[in-house]
Amino acid sequence: MTTFPIRITLTDAAVAEIMDAITARSTRLMAGEPDERYGALELRWREIGGMLELARRLEAWRLVRALEAHKDALRRQMDAF
Secondary structure, X not given: OOOOOOOOOOOHHHHHXXXXXXXXXXXXXXXXXXXXXXXXXXXXXXXXXXXXXXHHHOOOHHHHHHHHHHHHHHHHHHHHO
């Protein structure tokens, strides 16, 4: 059986919409209890890592770059604690 890689092309608008949803979820998680913020940041950082892996396998490079930037921002917030 022959397999073919899945390739998707995301427009800038689609990437922006996806990242808006991801950022909104991250913001909601961090708005929780102050004592739980680091844990929420770490969990979200790991979730973004999974999303990055999927985006790389799909060769959705615009999304990869946006997710990497978001993951870096989460790491900076974690480091600030």
